[in-house]
Amino acid sequence: MTAGDLHEDEVRQAERVYSAAYLRLEAAVPGFSVDLIDAVPHIHYGRPKAGLSQELYAGDIPSAVVLDIIARHPDLASAFVAINSRDDDSDAVLVAAGYIRIIRNYLMRLDVSALGGRPDSQIVRLSTLAEIERLAAMREDGRIIPGYLDDSALSCFALMADNVPVASAIVVGDGDTSVIEYVHTLERYRRLGYGRWLMRGLQRLIANEGARWVVLSSNERGRSLYDALGYQRLSYEDIYRRQDLP
Incomplete structure (x- = not known):
């Protein structure tokens, strides 16, 4: 089944x-x-992304409308624009206005209802402050924070090899769907199969807990792994920033 069949x-x-x-x-x-600016979510991030700390989460709003909002709110000139408009001219319109696309993220989904089984003993849930702080110190991306322990809907999992959390991710449950986010393999362990190992183990755990779907977002670099695991590409989101920003 393809996204077009859904x-x-x-x-x-x-x-x-x-x-x-x-x-x-x-x-x-x-x-x-x-907050909302002209009914469009405006996000201020606690940790800057690629040097920027704000984003206009435009979704399906046509790019011409987004540019009009930015023109009326000059402070938004230094914001990312996240857009998944089905308008084929979006990229051309934004590029002509001085923006450059920096990444395309694909939303992907997998039916895990038949993937349950014996849990992998090397994939463990990190549940103490010491475990989370150790992982946060080792990961190169800075995505893991102790505050995640305060939310019971969030679970941090790691694939342990020789007592090292070589690959890790956050799982967020939402009814019959679980989102896997912030998937990361430590740099010195990459291209050795640990990312695939982690994903298969998480899918099994999620299926055992009764969820049907796993949803995640992947850039071009990670997409081949998820394609190989059977994920469907549902849609994509493009992230833009002004070319003249430092």
């Missing part, structure tokens, strides 16, 4: 579940806030 409502539901999980994770970072 009912639009299924794609929209997966987008809503993923967005809610992503914002929940970011909200745990001190300094995070969301």
Whole structure:
């Protein structure tokens, strides 16, 4: 089955579940806030991303409308623009206005209902402050914070090899769907199969807990792994920033 075979409502539901999980994770970072500008979510991140600390979460709003909002709110000139408009001219319109696309993230989904089985003893849930702080110190991406322990809907898992958390991720449960986010393999352990090992183990755990779907977001670099694991590409989101920003 391809994304084109899915009912639009299924794609929209997966987008809503993923967005809610992503914002929940970011909200745990001190300094995070969301307000609305002309009914469009405006996000201030507690930790800057690629040097920028704000984003206009435009979703399906046409790019011309987004640019009009930015023109009326000059402070937004230094914001990322996240857009998944189905308008084929979006990229051309934004590029002509001085923006550059920095990444494309694919929303992907897998039916895990038949993937349950014996849990992998090397994939463990990190549940103490010491464990989380150790992982946070070892990961190169800075995504893991102690505040995640305060939210019972979030679970941090790591694949342990020789007592080292070589690969790790956060799982956010939401009804019959679980979102896997912040998947990361330590640099010196990459291209050795640990990422695939972690994903298969997490899918088994999620299925054992009764969920049907796993939803995640992947950039181009990680997409081949998820394609090989059987994930469907549902939609994509492009992230833009102004070319003249430092």
